Amino acid sequence: MNQEFDPGVPLCVDLDGTLIHTDMLHESVMVLLADNPLNVLRLPFWLLAGKAALKRKIASRVQMDPRSLPYNEPLIAWLRSERSAGRRLVLATASDERFAHSINEHLGLFDEVVASDGSINMAGRHKAAALEQRFGKGRFDYAGNATPDLTVWGSARRGVVVSASARVSKAAQQATTVEREFAAVKPNFHDWRRMLRVHQWLKNGLLFVPMLAAHQLSFALFAQVLLGVIAFSLCASSVYISNDLLDLESDRQHPRKRLRPFAAARIPIWVGCAATPLLLAASVAVGTLVGSHFLLWLGVYFAVTLAYSLGLKKLVLVDGFTLAALYTLRIVAGAAAVRHEVSFWLLAFSVFLFLSLAFVKRYAELDLMKERGREKAHGRGYEVADAPLVQTLGLASGYAAVVVLALYLNSDAMRALYQAPEWMWGAVPAVMFWISWVWLKTHRGEMHDDPVVFAIKDRTSLCVGGIFIASLVLGVVA
Missing domain, CATH: 1.10.357.140 (UbiA prenyltransferase)
Known part of the structure; x- marks a missing residue:
């Protein structure tokens, strides 16, 4: 644990590619198509209303079992130790809030959930703005893995880099002080x-x-x-x-x-x-x-x-x-x-x-x-x-x-x-x-x-x- 750990500073954690080794949008689309392959014809029309609306349309039609998802177990073990030490944990994700709440109920790990609600796609600048509004600029830490997370790291006090590419990892170090890194799972x-x-x-x-x-x-x-x-x-x-x-x-x-x-x-x-x-x-x-x-x-x-x-x-x-x-x-x-x-x-x-x-x-x-x-x-x-x-x-x-x-x-x-x-x-x-x-x-x-x-x-x-x-x-x- 970092020597400057402050239990008063919440740790916000991304879901897709961070807490889980996959993407909930991709996962839910596969379930949607497995239920009815003709749903592929609906996806472009749903996307016209925006990515958040697309995610909500899909989330309202499929049931995802949170128990079967491929979780990042080393990260979860570390998060549990942080929570035990008194740190407030927030699940901050661009996935639809229905999936986010379901996953949180399964894990019992987070105190709060910030997610896409059908109108706002909670990624990049939208996520950064939402977390700044809740906690203030530089008053939260953030764990992420991808290019859209660079904006959030720029608003955070410290960053945790999870399963990121070398390019994203280097950019994260320039955007914030990186507290910890978790290695990516690479196919062999x-x-x-x-x-x-x-x-x-x-x-x-x-x-x-x-x-x-x-x-x-x-x-x-x-x-x-x-x-x-x-x-x-x-x-x-x-x-x-x-x-x-x-x-x-x-x-x-x-x-x-x-x-x-x-x-x-x-x-x-x-x-x-x-x-x-x-x-x-x-x-x-x-x-x-x-x-x-x-x-x-x-x-x-x-x-x-x-x-x-x-x-x-x-x-x-x-x-x-x-x-x-x-x-x-x-x-x-x-x-x-x-x-x-x-x-x-x-x-x-x-x-x-x-x-x-x-x-x-x-x-x-x-x-x-x-x-x-x-x-x-x-x-x-x-x-x-x-x-x-x-x-x-x-x-x-x-x-x-x-x-x-x-x-x-x-x-x-x-x-x-x-x-x-x-x-x-x-x-x-x-x-x-x-x-x-x-x-x-x-x-x-x-x-x-x-x-x-x-x-x-x-x-x-x-x-x-x-x-x-x-x-x-x-x-x-x-």
Whole structure:
């Protein structure tokens, strides 16, 4: 604590980017759009009445849970020590007063709240004037983080710099005497990789399946499919980002998803909003190099993923079928990239297999909710009591995929492609075992949020995958 600490001098604390690692306007807009995406058309008209009016319009339509926000814990710990020493604390924010009071009720930390009221946007000079009117110029200290706070620091006795850039920190030292600084949270390489969900790009390897299944191996076709994989990866990342932005509150209530870059406020929301259209544009540009037929299926994939993010994920059962369709669309697009017609057998096997994996994902989430004493999965249409039924549906779908594979091995289409079809039968017990293994691990609560990630890291799954591939290769060359 500063040696010149004076309990008679109030400490005014900014909210956005200071007390919390995010911005309430950005957060509330995401909740608004998650409730109804068409609200995006209203925002420009609300803004015409001013930023304070925009914030009030949004605040009157959304409910924000203050418990889930990413708070600056080191700052809060210091503020509590200051309050214990007798210092008066004031929450001074440009966020709407409804959100500000809700946060203060949750924290129980501030003696007073100064916030935007629908008419005045309490930022910059407006905030400085309001605090001067209440306490007098130079008779309050102020904690902030951004360029608009420089005006307030100019009116304050002392300043506390929180999560500010080097430029703002230097300017604050010129505007006032800085009492204390709290370091900013800076994203690292791991955060950017998680934002893009790079590990999910492995799913796009499914685009190679039609080419391999038809035994059409050439450098030209490989290059075509590789471009398709890049296009799908960029498109998928754009949708993953938008999904994370619209699912912030749900992710923050999940023990692992809360660590995602946007949920943990490691990366600002505005970055995600800017990256989404850029990634999508890059995806379309690469997709045009593959061909118009492929681009059509890329568009279908984007439309379905967007529909899933905006609402289908909330519909019980529909979400599982949608996820299965998204996996299968990758195979269809891969066939379009090499101008090959995808077979009925491959489509049927894919649909049943991926439907089983989709239900694995949901069952794992429901099992986790049960452990945490919840009765319903947040943001989903499932209740915890649905878990046994979801498990049954998933197992049935998985074994249906095995049946389709067995029937295919007895078909004329298979005999035309494989010289030694008897070796192919090794693939049937391999798939059957893996489906059983995945569901056993899920039932034990040992499943990752994404079964694909689980399969990549699990040694047993890798061994089974090796047996499956060896069966296919022997069927061709033996």
